[in-house]
Amino acid sequence: xxxxxxxxxxxxxxxxxxxxxxxxxxxxxxxxxxxxxxxxxxxxxxxxxxxxxxxxxxxxxxxxxxxxxxxxxxxxxxxxxxxxxxxxxxxxxxxxxxxxxxxxxxxxxxxxxxx
Numbered sequence: 001x002x003x004x005x006x007x008x009x010x011x012x013x014x015x016x017x018x019x020x021x022x023x024x025x026x027x028x029x030x031x032x033x034x035x036x037x038x039x040x041x042x043x044x045x046x047x048x049x050x051x052x053x054x055x056x057x058x059x060x061x062x063x064x065x066x067x068x069x070x071x072x073x074x075x076x077x078x079x080x081x082x083x084x085x086x087x088x089x090x091x092x093x094x095x096x097x098x099x100x101x102x103x104x105x106x107x108x109x110x111x112x113x114x115x
Contacts, residue, residue: 023094025102029087032109033064036083039113040067043080082112 090105
């Protein structure tokens with residue numbers, strides 16, 4: 001019984017402290033990332049194909065930034081690239097606990113996606 005109580009206490013402690021690591025706008029960043037992912041998926045489906053890059057053949061997973069950069073080189077995805085950059089700034093501000101900068105970066109991302 002003592003072992004079960006210790007395990008339960010450890011789990012409760014872990015869950016309660018992990019929530020405190022979230023920044024002031026983590027939830028908004030996650031929502032904006034979902035919007036960006038949807039935009040990238042739509043742009044990818046509509047954009048012309050390009051030759052597979054050397055990096056792609058090395059079994060590396062693409063990031064939203066690398067996908068946006070590839071689309072920009074094809075003449076598509078400029079707004080998604082700007083949104084991805086703004087989202088990166090939002091994550092940095094969120095990690096620093098700077099809500100005002102985070103909110104501004106999220107507004108910039110939203111503006112880029114609405115273009």
